[in-house]
Amino acid sequence: CDWYNPVKGHAQYGLRDERRDRKSGRIWRILPKGMTLQDPPAIAGQSVDALLEILKRREYRYRYWAKRELRAHPSETVYRSLERWVEGLDEQNPRWSHHLAEAVWVARSVDRRHEDWLRTLFQDPDHHARAVAARMLRHWHDTMPDALGWLKAAVSDDHDLVRLEAAITASWMGGQEALELLLSMADRPMETHLRYAFVSALNAQTIQPLWQGKDAYAMVQPLLDSAKSAQAFLEPGMSARDAAFDRQQDRLTVRMACIPEQMRFTVETIEAKPNQPVKLIFTNPDATDHNWVLGQPGSLEAIGMAANAMAKDPALADSDFIPSEQQGLILAHSRMIGPGRETRIQVLRFQAPEQPGLYPYLCTFPGHWLIMKGVMVVGDDEAQRRVLLDGLSDQP
Known part of the structure; x- marks a missing residue:
């Protein structure tokens, strides 16, 4: 519509204000040639059954009116x-x-x-x-x-x-x-x-x-x-292979982050079944770079000390600090992520170890592993995993 008067109806005056012009103006309805305007369905006073039938209409406003009347x-x-x-x-x-x-x-x-x-x-x-x-x-x-x-x-x-x-x-x-x-x-x-x-x-x-x-x-x-x-901090797009991995019914999903200013993982114990598909969503909101490395049972110190030794070589300062001489002990690992790297998130997809046991994981940024560590407990059932964890707590 277009109104040929000074008051456009944009709330300059109240609806009952005498300055509103209620006579002049034109209302336009545009439709294709040869078409006729649609007659709206009767709403007021209609039966419940008749109103329900209006819900099948394609016009949203008619359905809205019918629901209001109902x-x-x-x-x-x-x-x-x-x-x-x-x-x-x-x-x-x-x-x-x-x-x-x-x-x-x-x-x-x-x-x-x-x-x-x-x-x-x-x-x-x-x-x-x-x-x-x-x-x-x-x-x-x-x-x-x-x-x-x-x-x-x-x-x-x-x-x-x-x-x-x-x-x-x-x-x-x-x-x-x-x-x-x-x-x-x-x-x-x-x-x-x-x-x-x-x-x-x-x-x-x-x-x-x-x-x-x-x-x-x-x-x-x-x-x-x-x-x-x-x-x-959102997971990047998936490949077809990643999508297929994620569709596995017995997949274990672990969301783990680095606790800012504490040099700790938010998850310090992961429980898994042998050979279970594991999806680890690893994020780092800390001000320091970190990674995640899973090792063979009893390998924590060997991997950690080898990573410490890498700090002696200035050429490795921007590396992921994955010690090559200990590759035989490393089962899975992420890149180094954080404020000094390309990303703050990495998603790992791997199979849990086949043999029951306690598998340590750690951050191998030099010096971090002494505090920033955890354990993946692999067992056939919860009872076996409890026994393994009890044995861990008994260690000095």
Whole structure:
């Protein structure tokens, strides 16, 4: 529309102000030649069944009006009619999941729940349907015993929109499990909107107290410092081979960081099964460069002293400090990462050792290994791993 008067309607005057010109002006509606304007459906005074049928329309505003009108009807009447309406939907219809999503919105608007509809949407091939399910989970999770399982599926979804909704839902759910699932999203690259949702969720009052000021979550604060810093701590893109590795059902994922100014790893004990696939997401928010090296049982001192000796050669100052003479003792290792290197994150993928035992890991930056160390406990089951750990605690 365009108004030929001094008052443009940009809130210069109140709606009841006498200076508003209510006569002059023109309203334009543009449409293709030969077409006619659409007549909107009747809304006011319509039956519940008639209003539900409007939810099948493609026009968002008509569906919005219908849902507003449905809220004026008795909630139980609407819900019973809604159940019958869903039962009558044709599952072969290409827009079936859209109609089911509309049913979920209506149920929410009349304060009713149908968790099975949500479970169905979570499994739909259309990412829009899965995104609806991830959003509604924030309202219905307290009556769904499997809520964390569906949240886990959503945070690892292939589509950014679903993961964005999952991040927000994690902040509504709160709790340690929700925090861990939220942090698992950092394993994959994030676009701007998803990163904003991720950072906002970490700062939510239900999530922030669970990580703030705790050594085990020292990697979280750098994610929040700035968009540039956050990007530096997000896992880089994966190759097809990496993706195949990550799809293994028994994969163990370990998120480990370096505790700033303490020369310690956030994880000092890793428990794994023999030959289990291990994905280590190693980050360094410290002001000093660090790496991660896994050695054979009893090799801690030999590897550490060999790395110390490398400091004598100025030409090795920018190396990864992996002693070549001890390669036979080293099972896996990262590059040196940190403020003086190309990156602050590296992702390692490897198989855990085949034989049960205690496998030390350490930072081989000269001098660090005496403090910055841990152990991977490999055992067939938890009982065997407990025995191995008890033996470690008995050592002087």
